[in-house]
Amino acid sequence: MSITPPSVPVLRGRRNTSLQFDGSALILRRGAKELEIPLAAVARVRSAQRVVEVQLTAARGKPPTHRVEQVSEAAGDAFAQAVNAALPGVAEPAADGASLVIARGLDDEGRKLRKRRRIRLGLLALTVLLIAQTVVVSLADEPELSFLVWMGGFITGTFGAFAVHWSPFDTPAWRLPRHGVSVMARYQGYIDGMHIYDFTDLNGKQFAYTPNGYRGEQVEIVYDPSDPFNGTERDLLLGRRTLLLPMIFCAVPALLMFALCLAMVIAIPLS
Structure with missing residues (x-):
């Protein structure tokens, strides 16, 4: 059974976390990472005191659980009720729900925020230095040099900001040529407006790669073993x-x- 009631809300919790139900799977987004949890992997969803827990199926041991905190209590209750009503039921023996979850990376907003923070701090420091230099040239009875100081500062700040923006050191593209692991990803189909390719990392976890277009039935992917969400095609490195x-x-x-x-x-003081 795969029905999405129109009243199913999208849950938004702390730390940029969201949880939604698309009719056949739960989509959990946390920062730059996304988990697609099919209904076959869900044992049940619980809602209590503004916390929603998605409990996965497990053949043995304690079942894995994903939590979304600080959600609307009314929305959490409605979400849990709708998803539980759509669950197909747990097969015997229960499947390993964690192995059915597909993980994929989203655009790394954190990396962009860090670069913007560096640019702002750099421009602030440059402005303070320019003010100090202006004071120096004014005290040295060379106020006409202030224009040159600020013009030079403007050029320095503009080119410096672009240099930080294009710095590759904290990007996946910088790590992958030396530290990446190569695997073959297989085409899964055109889903939700994206061409989806699945691959498995060294720990047996399944991830998805979404290129801009169709790349054939399989494509060679290079991913970062410390963060498999970051990967690209071998030919694009x-x-x-x-x-x-x-x-x-x-x-x-x-x-x-x-x-x-x-x-x-x-x-100036030497002249």
Whole structure:
């Protein structure tokens, strides 16, 4: 049975977590990671005191559980009731629900936030330095140099911000050429507007790869063993030197202009 009642709410909890029911599976999103939990892997859903727990089936031992905290209590109760009514029932013996869960990575917003934070802090530090340099040239009776100082600072900040934005060091593309593991991913079909390829990591966990288009019945994937959500096709990998080129292109003029402005200010007391 796979019916989605129109009243099933989408649950939103703490730490950028959401849980929704699409009729055949539960979609759990936590940050940059997404779990697709088919109904066959769900034993039951419980809701109590603003906490919703999705208990998976297990052949033996304690069943795995996924929790979403700080949700609306009314929405949690309605969600649990709707999903439990749609469950097909637990087969005997019970399936290993964890092995049926498909994990996939979403766009890493955390990485983007870290880069934006670095850019803001860098621009703030540069602004403070420019103000200090302006004070120095004013005290040295060279106020006309203030324009050059701020013009140089603007160029430094612009090129420096682009250099940080294009820095490859904290990206999966930087790690994969040296630390990636190669596997063959098999085509599963066109689902929810995406071409889905499944692959299994070294621990036997199933993950999904979603390219922009159809790549054939199978494609070679290189993924990060420490974070299998990050992976790409072997043919799309770039060398580390190539990845550094955009950053170097922006960093060099930024550093040169910064050094020029600094040298100009330092030379004032010596003249």
